[in-house]
Amino acid sequence: MDEEESEDTRTWTQRVKQRVLVCSSRGVTHRQRHLMSDLLCLLPHSKKENKLDQKKHLGALNEIAELTSCNKVLYLESRRGTDLYMWMSHAPNGPSIKFEVLNVHTMDELNMTGNHLKGSRAILSFDSSFDSSPHTQLIKELLTQTFNVPKAHRRSKPFFDHVLMFAWVDNKVWVRNFQITETAPTGTVFKPNSNANEVALNEVGPRFVLNPIKLFQGSFGGIGLWENPDYMTPAAVRRAEKQELQGKYASKDQQKVKQVEKAKKNVLPEDPLANVFKE
Numbered sequence: 001m002d003e004e005e006s007e008d009t010r011t012w013t014q015r016v017k018q019r020v021l022v023c024s025s026r027g028v029t030h031r032q033r034h035l036m037s038d039l040l041c042l043l044p045h046s047k048k049e050n051k052l053d054q055k056k057h058l059g060a061l062n063e064i065a066e067l068t069s070c071n072k073v074l075y076l077e078s079r080r081g082t083d084l085y086m087w088m089s090h091a092p093n094g095p096s097i098k099f100e101v102l103n104v105h106t107m108d109e110l111n112m113t114g115n116h117l118k119g120s121r122a123i124l125s126f127d128s129s130f131d132s133s134p135h136t137q138l139i140k141e142l143l144t145q146t147f148n149v150p151k152a153h154r155r156s157k158p159f160f161d162h163v164l165m166f167a168w169v170d171n172k173v174w175v176r177n178f179q180i181t182e183t184a185p186t187g188t189v190f191k192p193n194s195n196a197n198e199v200a201l202n203e204v205g206p207r208f209v210l211n212p213i214k215l216f217q218g219s220f221g222g223i224g225l226w227e228n229p230d231y232m233t234p235a236a237v238r239r240a241e242k243q244e245l246q247g248k249y250a251s252k253d254q255q256k257v258k259q260v261e262k263a264k265k266n267v268l269p270e271d272p273l274a275n276v277f278k279e
Contacts, residue, residue: 022048046074100211
């Protein structure tokens with residue numbers, strides 16, 4: 001009996017010690033900063049750290065995580081004031097993954113009707129596509145370990161009132177947050193925790209899309225386990241769009257030159273009777 005109680009106590013303590021270090025690089029925009037604030041609200045077991053200087057190596061985050069007693073790291077890296085990347089790592093030994101963050105919409109920006117309690121635990125929902133390949137299974141495990149709030153954490157509420165949905169669509173992770181609401185059927189009185197209540201989901205926010213770039217065996221580096229073959233950097237996308245736009249303008253100029261040349265070739269010969277009635 002004593003051995004069973006000691007094992008339960010050990011596993012309980014181990015679950016509670018799950019902590020996530022959340023920090024960002026310098027130069028984040030206001031929208032990126034608001035996204036980090038929304039993530040902190042969803043992660044009551046997180047520890048916010050000061051901004052990291054981009055001149056420092058990312059390996060310094062492992063040391064910071066050790067000093068703050070965190071075993072998970074969520075790092076937002078901003079570049080050029082427009083591009084945002086998210087690192088998700090299991091410190092200090094890995095694995096880790098680097099995402100590009102797209103289509104960011106914060107809670108204040110969306111202004112949705114849903115509103116769950118701050119610090120409550122979330123039900124993590126993954127679609128079946130995450131089990132289709134080894135790299136998506138690893139991505140699912142990293143997301144689970146990062147966003148799963150430990151039971152009986154001192155800063156969390158002991159119940160579930162929202163759902164974090166992760167969908168694998170177009171080789172990207174689509175993230176949505178919904179509040180769980182209960183309403184009484186029409187013509188009846190609402191009774192809490194009744195099986196007759198109708199359950200609905202109201203979106204709260206934030207919403208964003210994670211485009212996976214590369215999986216690493218270590219924490220913030222090491223041997224590459226998987227790399228997205230279809231990934232293009234934001235700079236390359238902007239360059240291609242600029243070249244396409246220049247090509248459109250070039251084609252318009254070429255059309256104008258062709259029209260002028262065509263007009264010169266199709267000059268009508270002079271008609272000797274054209275000025276008969278003008279004399």
